[in-house]
Amino acid sequence: MAPEMRTTGDADVPARRRGLTLGEALLEDIANVGHGVLRDAHPPRACKPVSRPVVLVVAGTRPECIKLVPVIRELGRRQALSALVIGSGQHPEAVRRTFGEFGIRPDHELPPLVAMPNLRTAAWQLISSLAEAIGEYQPALVLVQGDTLTAYAGARAGVRARREVVHVEAGLRTPSVADPFPEEWFRRRIAGHATYHFAPSASAHANLLAEGVPPERIHNVGNTGIDTLRALLHGDDHGNERHRATRTTVLVTLHRRENWDGKADIVCDALLDLVAARPELGIVLPVHPNPRVATRLKRRLGGRPRIALVAPMNYREFIATAAGAALLISDSGGVQEEAPHLGAPVLVPRSCTERPEAIDTGFVRLVPVEREVMLQTALDILAAPRAAPVPFDSSAPFGDGTAATRIVDVLEAVLVARNDA
Numbered sequence: 004m005a006p007e008m009r010t011t012g013d014a015d016v017p018a019r020r021r022g023l024t025l026g027e028a029l030l031e032d033i034a035n036v037g038h039g040v041l042r043d044a045h046p047p048r049a050c051k052p053v054s055r056p057v058v059l060v061v062a063g064t065r066p067e068c069i070k071l072v073p074v075i076r077e078l079g080r081r082q083a084l085s086a087l088v089i090g091s092g093q094h095p096e097a098v099r100r101t102f103g104e105f106g107i108r109p110d111h112e113l114p115p116l117v118a119m120p121n122l123r124t125a126a127w128q129l130i131s132s133l134a135e136a137i138g139e140y141q142p143a144l145v146l147v148q149g150d151t152l153t154a155y156a157g158a159r160a161g162v163r164a165r166r167e168v169v170h171v172e173a174g175l176r177t178p179s180v181a182d183p184f185p186e187e188w189f190r191r192r193i194a195g196h197a198t199y200h201f202a203p204s205a206s207a208h209a210n211l212l213a214e215g216v217p218p219e220r221i222h223n224v225g226n227t228g229i230d231t232l233r234a235l236l237h238g239d240d241h242g243n244e245r246h247r248a249t250r251t252t253v254l255v256t257l258h259r260r261e262n263w264d265g266k267a268d269i270v271c272d273a274l275l276d277l278v279a280a281r282p283e284l285g286i287v288l289p290v291h292p293n294p295r296v297a298t299r300l301k302r303r304l305g306g307r308p309r310i311a312l313v314a315p316m317n318y319r320e321f322i323a324t325a326a327g328a329a330l331l332i333s334d335s336g337g338v339q340e341e342a343p344h345l346g347a348p349v350l351v352p353r354s355c356t357e358r359p360e361a362i363d364t365g366f367v368r369l370v371p372v373e374r375e376v377m378l379q380t381a382l383d384i385l386a387a388p389r390a391a392p393v394p395f396d397s398s399a400p401f402g403d404g405t406a407a408t409r410i411v412d413v414l415e416a417v418l419v420a421r422n423d424a
């Protein structure tokens with residue numbers, strides 16, 4: 004494990020004990036939680052009578068919703084299956100709002116995570132409540148998306164209830180389990196629990212093969228987030244949003260754990276430098292609701308001229324703003340996938356990415372979280388000519404926008420064959 008990942012003063016980390024690193028301590032805690040939940044799992048209630056096999060779709064955060072919308076819609080179109088959508092309670096407001104934008108309402112909302120003193124407690128609560136819901140609904144499959152706490156808890160609860168787990172956006176990897184943490188750890192663990200692995204890209208597919216996942220269990224289908232984006236940009240999913248940004252807007256998002264605290268301050272200082280160096284620029288920053296990030300950003304950037312700290316945007320508004328912006332600065336995973344199709348350059352203040360294809364498009368540039376380097380790289384990008392957006396075709400890095408159909412084709416075939424057996 005990289006020496007820089009040794010535990011710091013992070014209040015979320017329960018263990019300096021025994022000299023464990025941040026990663027090691029949390030891995031141990033969460034692994035133990037899982038075994039506890041197995042013991043304490045709520046016994047299944049009586050089965051609901053269902054005529055079609057149910058795919059239980061678990062969502063807990065905004066990006067999961069955005070990427071699950073096309074899957075839920077596609078499941079709804081099939082005669083042989085039915086979808087049941089569970090809001091995990093991780094970010095209940097964001098789930099309601101994001102699904103609401105697409106006309107979807109969760110069928111069942113689990114109790115909100117009241118407070119998150121640490122990941123261990125949060126994992127405990129989510130696994131317990133998801134295990135209970137799985138017991139209640141008796142789905143044929145449990146489907147999780149990505150690398151969130153919710154996805155991890157859903158996979159864990161599914162396996163404990165002896166259900167097959169479907170992992171959408173499987174196989175993204177960085178070299179170290181500690182970076183980004185906890186996302187990298189969650190996705191590696193989910194891979195160990197899943198039966199069906201839907202890879203969003205060629206590199207993700209290769210990663211799963213290299214880890215020994217049986218080839219017949221992996222399907223390289225593309226990223227369902229690209230389905231959502233394509234539907235919006237190509238008019239299947241009409242939005243009323245106009246491009247809100249001008250080429251003088253820099254759109255910024257920051258939320259990852261690795262950019263909390265001191266790192267957030269450095270990013271803020273680089274943003275202040277940028278507006279000072281280029282007086283025509285204005286920054287728009289939808290502030291993530293996590294208080295750990297929000298407080299820091301507001302303290303450093305609040306009230307500054309040409310810096311607008313705004314509430315999280317709805318998806319259509321965000322995409323419209325990103326498409327019109329001069330530059331994006333973001334540590335988001337989803338933004339790296341979307342930006343090449345918007346023709347928008349992105350500066351990613353992170354040490355690594357699990358999306359190497361995004362770098363290959365030329366639109367996405369990793370930059371260390373260092374004030375001067377960030378400023379200079381941003382100025383260089385702004386001075387460079389802008390390339391044409393990447394089309395949604397078979398050469399697109401994260402698929403052509405039809406991933407959900409491919410996923411549901413596979414699931415339907417599995418469940419129909421099982422019913423016929």
Ligand code: UDP
Pocket residue numbers: 065066069228256258289314315316317318319321322334335336337338341
């Ligand atoms: N997004 C949004 N509103 C915002 C900021 C981002 O709808 O104010 C969308 C963005 O288009 C992308 C997703 O949210 O689809 C990214 O979410 P986030 O950065 O929270 O998570 P990550 O992608 O890193 O998992």
